Amino acid sequence: MSTTKYTKIGIVGAGSMGSMMCLLFAEAGPDISVFDVKGENVDTAVEMAEKNPKTQGKVKGYKDYESFVVSLPAPGHRLLLFSITHGQPADAVLDALRPHLARGDIILDGGNEWYANTERRQARLAREQGVAYVGMGVSGGYQSARHGPSLTPGGDPAALRRVLPLLEAVAAKDARGTPCVAPVGPGGSGHYVKMVHNGIEQGMLGAIAEVWGLLRFNLGCELDEIGEIFKQWSETPELKKTFLLDIGVDICQKRDPSVGQAGVSDNDHHVLSTVLDKVVQDADDTEGTGMWTVAEAARLHISAPTIAASHFLRLASADRAARLKIGESLKLPPPPVGPRTTLSAQDKALFVEELRQALYAACLAAFTQGLQLIARQSDREGWGVSLATCLKVWRAGCIIASDRLLDAFAPVAADFDAARTANAADGAPGSATSAPRDAAATLPAHPRLGAALAHAFPGLRAAVLWALARDAHVPTLGAALEWAKCAGAGALPTMFMEAQLDWFGAHRFERWGSDAARFGGEVRKGGAHYEWAPA
Template identity: 45%
Template sequence: MGPDAAKYFKRIGIVGAGNMGTMMSFGFAEQGVDVSLWDISGTNVNRALQMAKDARKEEKTVIGKIDCFCDIHEFTESLNDSNPAVYIFSITHGDPADSILKMIKDDLRAGDIILDGGNEHYRNTERRQRELEKKGVHWVGMGVSGGYQSARRGPSMSPGGTKDAVEKVLPLLEKFAAKDRRNSKPCVAYIGPYGAGHYVKMVHNGIENGMLSTISEAWSMMHKSLGMPFDEISRVFERWNSKGELRSTFLVQIGSEICLKKKTPEGDQRGEGAGRFGFVLDDVLDKVVQDVDNTEGTLYWTVSESAFRHVAAPTIATGHFIRVASGNRDQRLRVAEKLNIPGPHKANDVRDKEALLEDLQRAVYASFLCSFCQGLELIARASKDEGWDINLGTCIRIWRAGCIIQAEHILDLFETVFSSSSGQSQPIMNMKLIDEISSDLHKNFQPLKKIVLKAMEWDNCVPSMSASLEYIKYEGGTMLPTQFMEAEMDYFGAHAYDKPNVKNEDPGEPNKGAHHYEWKPA
């Protein structure tokens, strides 16, 4: 990275001095860009100011100036010399973003570019784009992935909106973005018009969650049934991350680090994790509350979108539902008393632990792959419906570094396919029709089945792995139980069915059925 990004834009404005906004301001300053940073809360501004002072003292690389503002109009004025002015929003989606936009709307000039780096619903993005178009201001929905560490060191970004506007800021974003370590290519690219960029980020988070649920299920099986201590699990994750199909997979790699983190007498900077014995993980409750207040939405938007667009995404969806249940721990504990069912228990029948761990690795891989198939199919479907023309190969390229779903082997697989199919007139809509993908799902189906069976036997909770297993079974099934479902629906609702071996019906298009049988006259 070179500190020469300032030749594109001398100063930019960042709205929101939260985890992401503050770190991005340091990241851009490291590129030599001066940053104006504003936040609604004086406390946030003061904290950012202090951090900026410390960073300039301690990290000599933060060379651009970071100026913090409490007054929003002084903030916008600080960008008066920039033509166009470039803003990055990094705040909570929905009403907060609307209210800030309202506050600065009169200060914006034709040509200005706002990159919304929050996780926003793509329809909100499109609404703001329409609203600002009249003023000649460009609103770009830009997914930013990688959490606050990457926001500081270089995230993966998916900007979408007016192509000209994105191309204007792309050189700056390319400097800031994470780089693919194989070829140093920046993990940012124009994704498509309108809400395409935020859509891709939303699905990225959906895939992320299918993977998160899967890796947590594997951790639970190792810990609770195989009785493996955290440091041993860490070594397993490290091995998985070092070679084979799970190599260089971010969530596996950080899993290894998490399992090693021991408490220390002083804890972290804020004293969290202080203790004489045990692991920091011991202090973490099984309660995901991240989205209870609706300040985060990407996962449930992905689940709603997959239902709305008729794309089966069970690995992702079950990962959402277990989060919902987990967050409601109080209810869970009360229900548990009533249900009185066994929880995960020790396995006494494992004769070959290494073989089982190998199956587990392959099961995790299969489930990760299912999560990717589901997410990419959703993007492909939405792109077709909305006329966005998203290149899936571009999505794979920007997910190579900086983001949460980095997974080298899976991205290699898709990259090979998408680069060889780039000339095809019809985009790939069903990832399981790709030879490389179906072959890997086939190879890992039995290990996945073995692991799900073992999980059932040991009363482990494996929603995403079992959903992946069923997904493979029904997405490639020739004899589904829906034969009976169709008959029942025709019985009570005259919903009509298609017949076997009839032209245009079997297999036929997914159109409404052609036949109704009068099972019972009304």
């Protein structure tokens, strides 16, 4: 394998992520040249490095492109890591850097970029300058960027071989010490997998927030108690070592004497009690991955309501002023205050267990929907993305890390990857790396996944029914429930929709009793039409 030992690299972008990666990479060996269009960010990154004994003298700051590039190794041997905002800002920085680049240089784009932008840049840089542009998902937030993120690089195989040793050195390590990084495929596959990771993350965040709301607003649990519940859940077989639950413990129980009002309530100095109920990262266009994932689900014809419902919950939360006005019109009650239920200790314990099962079911739904997206897009693009590799990379250093959830999907991923290999060996038409056409559609039907979902389904249904009776907010949990019900339904009311489509559009339909009705058949228009009314 062709590898390169980098003694110095350049990092472009010194915000919260970039500055942390300066320290991370510097500790791994190479010296760092850092540049940012905001000079104060450069100063902050260098100052942080100088305060760390392991990185003193290893990070140098630059505030113009020319001196920054000159500080790096000889042309053709340079490695640049981007940590900048997706879209136009990344294009602007790249345009400014292009006159200084040379054949053989490699750019690692560690931002949350739309995969088509990645492929556009890859094609242009390779064609015009011989520069390799690698779209690399960096998961785990700024804490993981400091201590070891999950990495999904995608692009030119030769470039990936050159940078992989360095990436393995800085990536998070799973329980066995295996680096959570692997080349996922060509083109924009690395950024696409990271996009879907964030979509799954979004679904999990929505489900956990809704469960927290039921515990807090409707069941009457105090914040410290919810923290203990989350801690217990993260020790159970289904949710063992789930990162979002683990940080939820800290969030529920963190106190700061500088916040809150002493003596006012049980929430004395809880930081969480000061956090307003709005998420704006999607509504203000600073984050694109959630929106892209929902749009991709529609484009690829993947039913992903768990991910979508959580996204729309975030959007609904963003404009609090509008919410308050709408609430006045609907005469919605405020969140309960004080004792919320009259449940006995036994019934409360039973409901808490149902909530745990509901959360597990919603996480299963979000993972399934995300993996279906990756599978279908990989099939269409001929990327050959291994679902087992995705699960391996997600074991540590990323937001959706969860030991047993990932274990539940291991056989699903293995069977999908085996089907792709068998398909290629049989010389099936289309891409040699593509899985069977219906592989993505059949992922939810995998026996191991079906058994896990069936186990948690009663708790999910009970939790949603309990919430609806109390006007609680459970769009993500509700979407997971309806997804499971519809995905496995023997009969849906869509027969009426199909009839209406045929009535006004002559779209045709299948009849009960046909082979399609008995065996499922392909996803294609039916052969029957009825002239419901004369034209």
